[in-house]
Amino acid sequence: MKIPNRIDILGVMYTIKFENNPKVIGEPDGSVWGYTSYESASIILRKGLKKQQREKTLVHEVMHALLHEMGQFEYCADEELICTLETGIYQILKDNEL
C-alpha cells in the first residue's frame, strides 16, 4: 500500500505527515503511532514504523477522519470501534492486494 501525501475524505483533503515521536494527551505514556487532527485536516504517522504498522495506522486514522466527516462524533472517538474497523478493512485491503 502506498502512503499518499494527502487523502480526500468525503471532500475534505487531509494532509498526511510523519513525525518522530507523535504524542497525544491522555495516552498512557503520551506516545502514539499516529493521530488525526480534524481541525487542521491532518493525519500524523510516526516515523520509522514498519510497513504493516504504518499501513494499519493509516487505515485506523482514516476511520477516525471518515466517521468525523460523516458527523458521527460519538463513533469517531470510540477506539474499540475504530480498532475493529481497522482490523477488518486492513484485512480486506491485503486479501484483495489493494
Ligand SMILES: [Zn+2]
Ligand atoms: Zn485511534
